[in-house]
Amino acid sequence: MSPHQGSDAPRSDVESIEMRMLLEAVYQHYGYDFRKYARGSLRRRLWRRADAEGVKTISGLQERVLHNPLAMDALLMDLSVNVTAMFRDPTFYVALREKVVPILRTYPFIRIWNAGCSTGEEVYSIAILLQEEGLLERARVYATDINERVLERADHGVIPLERMRAFTQNYQRAGGRSAFSEYYKADRDQARIDRSLLENVVFAHHNLVSDKSFNEFHLIICRNVMIYFDKELQDQVHELFYESLVNLGILALGNKESIRFSSVASCYEELDPEEKIYRRSE
Amino acid sequence: MRYDIVTIGSSWGGLAAIRSVLAGLPADFRPAVVIAQHRSSDSRDKGLAAYYDARCDLPVRTIEDKQPIEEGHVYFAPPDYHLLVDRGFFELSVDLRVQFARPSIDVLFESAVDAYGERVIGVVLTGANADGAAGLSCIHKNGGFTIVQNPATAEKPDMPLAALEAVKRPGAVLDLDEIPTYLTKLAGESS
Ligand SMILES: C[S@@+](CC[C@H](N)C(=O)[O-])C[C@H]1O[C@@H](n2cnc3c(N)ncnc32)[C@H](O)[C@@H]1O
Numbered sequence: 110m111s112p113h114q115g116s117d118a119p120r121s122d123v124e125s126i127e128m129r130m131l132l133e134a135v136y137q138h139y140g141y142d143f144r145k146y147a148r149g150s151l152r153r154r155l156w157r158r159a160d161a162e163g164v165k166t167i168s169g170l171q172e173r174v175l176h177n178p179l180a181m182d183a184l185l186m187d188l189s190v191n192v193t194a195m196f197r198d199p200t201f202y203v204a205l206r207e208k209v210v211p212i213l214r215t216y217p218f219i220r221i222w223n224a225g226c227s228t229g230e231e232v233y234s235i236a237i238l239l240q241e242e243g244l245l246e247r248a249r250v251y252a253t254d255i256n257e258r259v260l261e262r263a264d265h266g267v268i269p270l271e272r273m274r275a276f277t278q279n280y281q282r283a284g285g286r287s288a289f290s291e292y293y294k295a296d297r298d299q300a301r302i303d304r305s306l307l308e309n310v311v312f313a314h315h316n317l318v319s320d321k322s323f324n325e326f327h328l329i330i331c332r333n334v335m336i337y338f339d340k341e342l343q344d345q346v347h348e349l350f351y352e353s354l355v356n357l358g359i360l361a362l363g364n365k366e367s368i369r370f371s372s373v374a375s376c377y378e379e380l381d382p383e384e385k386i387y388r389r390s391e
Numbered sequence: 392m393r394y395d396i397v398t399i400g401s402s403w404g405g406l407a408a409i410r411s412v413l414a415g416l417p418a419d420f421r422p423a424v425v426i427a428q429h430r431s432s433d434s435r436d437k438g439l440a441a442y443y444d445a446r447c448d449l450p451v452r453t454i455e456d457k458q459p460i461e462e463g464h465v466y467f468a469p470p471d472y473h474l475l476v477d478r479g480f481f482e483l484s485v486d487l488r489v490q491f492a493r494p495s496i497d498v499l500f501e502s503a504v505d506a507y508g509e510r511v512i513g514v515v516l517t518g519a520n521a522d523g524a525a526g527l528s529c530i531h532k533n534g535g536f537t538i539v540q541n542p543a544t545a546e547k548p549d550m551p552l553a554a555l556e557a558v559k560r561p562g563a564v565l566d567l568d569e570i571p572t573y574l575t576k577l578a579g580e581s582s
Contacts, residue, residue, distance in 0.1 A: 153501075
């Protein structure tokens with residue numbers, strides 16, 4: 110057997126046992142299920158949390174987290190990697206405009222799900238694009254995340270001005286049609302997103318691991334969320350997305366997330382394989 | 392020792408250094424070769440792989456999340472992602488930069504140790520920062536083999552120097568043109 114085929118046997122070293130126990134404890138006590146998150150990032154994050162708590166082992170972290178809800182809060186913030194940006198991967202938004210918008214136009218009313226929206230930068234970008242295409246009025250965008258804290262920030266719509274300015278170049282490269290500064294008001298060192306962009310956006314808590322499908326969508330955008338899941342959980346979430354799409358609905362993933370290695374590969378056609386945009390086949 | 396994976400970290404001057412390392416590896420080189428090269432976040436992924444593929448006897452590939460790792464293949468970390476290895480497949484992350492770098496060499500090296508233990512070879516090449524030092528030290532402590540490019544012959548010596556600071560006695564300190572032959576010899580050893 111090639112060493113790279115890997116073995117499915119659970120690892121029995123002490124650290125792996127401690128990791129499993131901690132995740133099980135978190136699940137049983139707090140209901141958050143990180144048991145099938147991808148090992149590499151998870152392990153880095155757990156150790157970072159252990160260092161920050163000043164404990165020497167993952168078991169030590171488990172004790173902290175079980176007996177102190179504040180330590181759990183901190184762990185949750187750490188485990189839900191919230192890094193995001195407006196118009197991240199500009200070419201993705203170009204493809205959205207050129208290949209997806211014409212399809213969306215054919216629907217009288219458009220339902221979109223932005224799963225794992227983090228602090229909102231992605232859904233602001235989607236709203237701007239829809240606005241410029243004249244589709245925002247007849248669209249409803251559901252933006253969901255596991256992390257309540259980031260959802261509040263997303264709903265609030267305030268971004269440090271410096272960060273906002275850094276997104277300007279992305280916006281232009283993404284094929285933006287206006288001046289980016291039209292979409293926010295500068296208020297000292299903060300940028301306030303134009304509220305009219307968010308009128309048809311609904312922010313809601315939704316855990317992709319444990320919550321069910323809640324509507325049928327024409328477009329689901331879930332970028333850089335499933336990379337934090339192991340293969341089994343990825344397949345499970347792919348099933349959820351498949352169920353949540355209308356016939357011929359569209360699924361957009363992150364730049365390096367391929368449907369190739371998943372169980373639903375044959376249920377989709379490629380709309381733009383470079384940009385990881387797929388269409389549910391009939 | 393039978394090595395399963397060679398992890399290479401490089402930064403400033405790395406593209407030329409990697410070219411000469413890869414060009415010297417034989418077509419029957421068995422371990423997978425995984426490279427974290429610092430580059431700008433909007434550089435083109437496919438172009439780089441194609442460039443090296445044409446200049447090396449081994450197939451050179453880009454990476455997508457959860458892609459299986461194959462023997463005798465060369466892989467490049469995509470720009471603007473951290474690359475981690477698990478047992479038999481890759482994992483990507485968009486976590487914040489580590490020491491200003493994404494991909495981070497330390498992140499790659501440490502994950503390789505987690506997945507492959509002592510069956511890892513780590514190589515630190517030219518660069519103007521200290522990325523890779525902590526990762527190489529992790530490989531060293533866990534029984535893997537460590538190689539540092541001779542700082543005197545590196546385009547930028549800082550990264551090799553930092554690695555030598557962290558790992559006082561690596562497996563080998565080599566000039567660039569010695570590295571492929573040395574790797575081939577190591578890879579030929581069996582358990
Ligand atoms: C790296 S961010 C990606 C943000 C945005 N989609 C982008 O690409 O810029 C990952 C997001 O996924 C969320 N997330 C992680 N696990 C989740 C789960 N089980 N259900 C829903 N969201 C989750 C995190 O809270 C985080 O906000």
